Amino acid sequence: MFxxxxxVDDEQPIADILKFNLEKEGYEVICAYDGGTAVELAxxxxxxxxLLDLMLPVKDGMDVCREVRNRKDTPIIMLTAKDTExxxxxxxxxxxxxxxxxxxxxxxxxxxxxxxxxxxxxxEPEKQGASDQxxxxxxxxxIDNDMYVVYKDxxxxxLTHRExxxxxxxxxxxxxxxxxxxxxxxxxxxxxxxxxxTVDVTIRRLREKxxxxxxxxxxxxxxxxxxxxxxxxxxxxx
Numbered sequence: 001m002f003x004x005x006x007x008v009d010d011e012q013p014i015a016d017i018l019k020f021n022l023e024k025e026g027y028e029v030i031c032a033y034d035g036g037t038a039v040e041l042a043x044x045x046x047x048x049x050x051l052l053d054l055m056l057p058v059k060d061g062m063d064v065c066r067e068v069r070n071r072k073d074t075p076i077i078m079l080t081a082k083d084t085e086x087x088x089x090x091x092x093x094x095x096x097x098x099x100x101x102x103x104x105x106x107x108x109x110x111x112x113x114x115x116x117x118x119x120x121x122x123x124e125p126e127k128q129g130a131s132d133q134x135x136x137x138x139x140x141x142x143i144d145n146d147m148y149v150v151y152k153d154x155x156x157x158x159l160t161h162r163e164x165x166x167x168x169x170x171x172x173x174x175x176x177x178x179x180x181x182x183x184x185x186x187x188x189x190x191x192x193x194x195x196x197x198t199v200d201v202t203i204r205r206l207r208e209k210x211x212x213x214x215x216x217x218x219x220x221x222x223x224x225x226x227x228x229x230x231x232x233x234x235x236x237x238x
Contacts, residue, residue, distance in 0.1 A: 002026040003048035003117050008038040008064065009079065010056050018051060021106050022113070035059025042068045049116055051109075054080035054091065062094050069095030073161035075116040079104070092201040097162050098188070099195075119165075119189040136171045138219065139234040141210060143171050152210060162187070163206050170220065170230035179227040203228060 005027050009015040012033060019029040030045055032038040036058040042050060050068065054061035065076055078091040078099040091099050097116060100109055136143040142151040148164055150157045159167070166187050170178070178186075180196035188198065207214040218233040 002028075004028040004030065004045065005113065006030050006032065006038065006041055006045065006047035006050045008032045008035075008050065008056065008061070009053040010034060011053075014053075018109075021110065025110060025114075027113075033057075035061070035064045038064045039067050042072065042074065046072075047074060048120060049113060050074055050076045051113070052076055052078055052096070054078055062090060065091065065094040065096050069160065075120055075161075077109075077112055077116065088195075088197065089201055092198060093205065095160055098198060115189040136168070138171055138174065138230070138232050141171075141219065143168055150210070157209050159206070159209060162202060163209070166202055167206055167210070167220075167230075170228070174230045174232060177223045177226050177229045183228070199228075 002025065005022055007015050007018045007022070007029055008031070009018070010033050015031045015033065019031060022029045030041060030047065032041050035056040038050075038052065038056070039059065041047070042064075052061050052064060056064065059067075061078060061080070065078070068074060068076065075098075076096045078088075078096045079102060080088070080091065080099060081102040088099050088101075098112055100112060135145060140153050142154075144151065145168065148161075150159055150164060150167060166183070169183070169187050180199040183199050184196055203220060204214070207217050207220055210219055211217045219230060221229055221231055223229055
């Protein structure tokens with residue numbers, strides 16, 4: 001089994017096309033045509049990934065994304081006919097892992113799906129916790145690799161799966177400046193697809209949770225024209 005995918009789109013012809021192409025690749029596919037059913041199936045069917053349209057009856061895609069993300073770490077790829085920066089950012093703010101703008105190419109969508117599922121499968125053994133993995137301490141932060149939790153001053157932070165992966169990767173490379181393209185490939189697992197704005201939004205969300213003053217970050221700082229760097233405020237430096 002390659003994985004179970006929940007396709008959510010109120011336009012049944014589009015959902016049917018997605019189902020056909022995904023099943024050709026070996027995935028099990030279930031469909032929902034409104035937001036209410038989508039939330040129900042996400043809870044009861046435990047899909048490995050959700051393709052979620054933004055414009056839905058009953059509950060829109062933003063509401064569905066927020067409800068699912070509050071209870072599950074399932075990767076969510078937003079499907080949206082809107083191509084505005086605001087819609088994309090809002091989707092990511094609600095907890096979506098990625099977005100694809102309609103009309104989209106089948107090859108691009110399949111590449112995104114495969115990348116997210118590969119990443120999810122790779123991290124499942126890590127989430128179970130290997131006894132020889134130690135936490136990473138950076139000043140007031142403790143990144144617990146066994147429990148997939150980040151603590152600040154001993155208090156657990158409410159991070160999404162993707163936010164944890166990002167801070168974990170950057171913490172393992174403290175002091176190294178990393179471009180958005182590098183982070184997109186290393187954390188999201190893309191080869192040629194993906195939008196670097198996804199990195200910017202996730203960094204901003206992460207700063208809001210780990211920094212005392214997100215507008216004046218101490219842990220994840222920006223190197224203008226280059227990218228981002230994880231630093232240890234106690235150690236000084238970058």
